[in-house]
Amino acid sequence: MGPFDLSAILLTLAAIFGFINQKLLKLPNTISLFFQGLALALLVSGIDAAGSSLGVGDWLRGLIDQISLPAILLDGILSLLLYTAAVNEDLCVLLKRKWTVLALATVSVLLFTGLMGLGLHLLFPLVGIEVPLIWCLVLGAAVAPTDPVAVHGILGRLPVPDSLRSVISGESLFNDGAGVVLFVTLLHLATGSEQDLTVGEAALDFLKEAVGGAALGFVCGWIAYQAKRRVDESVVELTISLALVLGTYSLASRLGLSGPIAVVVAGLLIGSTTGRHVRSDESRRDLHVVWTMIDAVLNSLLFLLVGLEATVAISWTGRLLLAAVLAVPLALAARLLSLTPALLMHMGRTDKSSALAVLTWAGLRGGVAVALVLSLPASPYRDPILAVCYVAVAFSILVQGLTLEPIGRRLYGGRQDP
Numbered sequence: 001m002g003p004f005d006l007s008a009i010l011l012t013l014a015a016i017f018g019f020i021n022q023k024l025l026k027l028p029n030t031i032s033l034f035f036q037g038l039a040l041a042l043l044v045s046g047i048d049a050a051g052s053s054l055g056v057g058d059w060l061r062g063l064i065d066q067i068s069l070p071a072i073l074l075d076g077i078l079s080l081l082l083y084t085a086a087v088n089e090d091l092c093v094l095l096k097r098k099w100t101v102l103a104l105a106t107v108s109v110l111l112f113t114g115l116m117g118l119g120l121h122l123l124f125p126l127v128g129i130e131v132p133l134i135w136c137l138v139l140g141a142a143v144a145p146t147d148p149v150a151v152h153g154i155l156g157r158l159p160v161p162d163s164l165r166s167v168i169s170g171e172s173l174f175n176d177g178a179g180v181v182l183f184v185t186l187l188h189l190a191t192g193s194e195q196d197l198t199v200g201e202a203a204l205d206f207l208k209e210a211v212g213g214a215a216l217g218f219v220c221g222w223i224a225y226q227a228k229r230r231v232d233e234s235v236v237e238l239t240i241s242l243a244l245v246l247g248t249y250s251l252a253s254r255l256g257l258s259g260p261i262a263v264v265v266a267g268l269l270i271g272s273t274t275g276r277h278v279r280s281d282e283s284r285r286d287l288h289v290v291w292t293m294i295d296a297v298l299n300s301l302l303f304l305l306v307g308l309e310a311t312v313a314i315s316w317t318g319r320l321l322l323a324a325v326l327a328v329p330l331a332l333a334a335r336l337l338s339l340t341p342a343l344l345m346h347m348g349r350t351d352k353s354s355a356l357a358v359l360t361w362a363g364l365r366g367g368v369a370v371a372l373v374l375s376l377p378a379s380p381y382r383d384p385i386l387a388v389c390y391v392a393v394a395f396s397i398l399v400q401g402l403t404l405e406p407i408g409r410r411l412y413g414g415r416q417d418p
Helices: 003-025 029-049 056-066 069-087 091-096 098-105 107-127 133-143 148-155 162-191 199-228 234-255 259-272 281-311 318-338 340-345 352-361 367-374 382-412
Strands: none
Touching (some): 003 056, 003 281, 029 056, 029 148, 029 281, 029 382, 069 234, 069 281, 069 367, 091 259, 098 107, 098 162, 107 133, 107 162, 107 340, 133 367, 133 382, 148 162, 162 259, 162 352, 199 234, 199 259, 234 259, 234 281, 281 382, 318 382, 352 382, 367 382
16 A cells, blocks of 8 residues: 555544544544544454454554554654644743753653653563563653643643643653653663663763754754745745754754754744744735644644554553553652652742642653654563553543643633733
């Protein structure tokens, strides 16, 4: 099956599921697509288990096998999704919370990875599964970052103060870059490709990728800004924006820098200068419509794919399912503890308990975590890591995602910053 046929099938499924959601389910679109993709995968598995000769299970597995989620997301879709989120971010509000966001994107990611890794190393033997500590840390790094796509899908309706909303949004934009760098470093250690790497060298590599990525994003964003402010044609401006996103991400990968951080910085720069480089209301409207459409379609395809992966990528057993279910409260506890340094910097010093509760529950995982663990090489530990990751993602999207809004309303009652 060629790329055109695969795209046609996925878009058709996304359109059908979107229609069902609008008419019946009325859930947030990303959550609905994940739920319906998961339900379809489970239905197909049930049909196969019943001894059907229709071959739908083989067809679905063949379809998903041809679509490499790690390659599609990490080498393509992620750059566009991060840019659309960053370009709509209020940079002035974000800068007021810069130290909190920085702590969440770095210190909290490191703390969560360590706590989750150690917890999993103790948990797996309880269900009769042996996974070395380094591989547990790899899994911790994969699920440490909050997913910008999942977070931004519900953030607009979250009834919390603007300061807390900007912290949640900023964390989801920047911690992907830190999480991916940490994941890759730990994976090199786990596979033995970086046996002589010291902690200091790993920290320097981390800083090089993060700071270098931010610098590259600023330079590329500035060049794009200078080009955009000299034209007043929406098609040309859109082309410049697309070149900025894909070119910056690709160049960062070639230079060994963080592509996600580079794209986020470029998007923040372009978004904060929109009034100076988009001259007409018509161009502004055209650009908004196109980027909204790109964001909506890619979101739909991504969450549909993540839902469909459930029964295809993992060979489920009772032990794996039990370990994955037990890992859910472990992930929540690690998230809670890892937020402490950042919470000390949060401006809302009178409502720290409410902010802590919302930030903990807002730690949604999504396609990035699944894509990272799907990129792992074959090993005896791949299935346990995949199972825990997938259940953590499913719980965060379906349970945390659907209950975050009422929790925020209960704790804050729609209060805004003074």
